[in-house]
Amino acid sequence: MSLTSPPAIKAELLKIAESAPASDYVVPGVFAPQRRAELVRDIQTFLHGTVLLHLSTLGPTGWPVTHCMHFASMVGADQSLVIYMFTQDNTRKLVNIQANPRVSLALFRPAAGSPPEKTPYLRMNALATVITDEDERTMVFDTMRAKPGFDFAKKLRLEDQPLLRADVLLAIWEDPANDVPAGTLDVSAGLRPRA
């Protein structure tokens, strides 16, 4: 099963990628493109070992809303990064995403006893959509079930819930324990035509 984005999201991703999205924000220096594969792999390792993240959506009146979510993460053949989250039906996040796919995701995971200055930090901008394809839902559920910490999520009856998919455009990543200073990873760079 490939991680091909839904057509509407793919079109929006391409549009945003063309404008080099990192230039829109105050961000730390951009990581060299040749480090992309290595950094995406490190980020995926971090995501796989983390149970919860915070997802933020934007309502039509301009209010952001932040939600604590269980998730699964996957890396595509083109080093694209996709986050999947199950959510209860009729929630604000679902209403917001259907009107505006722009979301933000953030993680901060202090290991037991480790000081904050040694803690990895990840923040991402992504486009989110609701997935109804049964094969994709099954793939995500199997991946989530294999994730450390899933026992807690078993109580939530995720299999009955709508599935959200967030295609990452931009990531701010810092891993001080492994001497990776804060930097910006333009995940969308892989979408731009090669010069």
Place this chain on the structure above:
Amino acid sequence: MVQPMSARISELARSGRHREHQNGVPDPYKPDAEPGVRKRVIAMLDNCRVMNLTTVAPNNWPITSCVPYVTLADAADRPVLYVFVGLNSQDAVDVRHSSKVSLAADINQEPQNFRKAQGIQAQGLAEIVDDSIQWTDAIAAVSGKRPALVETFTRATHALIRIDVLSALFYDVKVRPVWGSIDFMAA
């Protein structure tokens, strides 16, 4: 006791527009009528040192970032959070653009241990504050909680963001199982 919220923020809050984030979806948990709930929510916020703060960028994209903060309360027992950020950081740029913010703090860092789960999601209005009284109050609060950071926060390098928390959803299984919502602007 911290300064009252500014007239601009007070007007926004009292207009009822702080409930607009509900977007037609009511709070999933019943309001907790327990008399001490305000102080309990403030204590939960105070127990956590970092939160994920979501601001709205000028290009109308939500931006979530992890920030250290301190918690105080105003005369009406409404939580007031203070966050020191870089003078020209994304957070500072965003708050100058839009005062609407959202935040989440998870006190329990072991989510697989359901019996210890504690967390808060909240809406607030934010503004950059310049007055020396609030700077002094915020620095004093930081010195009690994270003394090592005090020296790093200067007006030359940092902006001080004040967040008036207007409403919150919370869960607290550790002390006593409770899920609730609270509107701090309600009488």
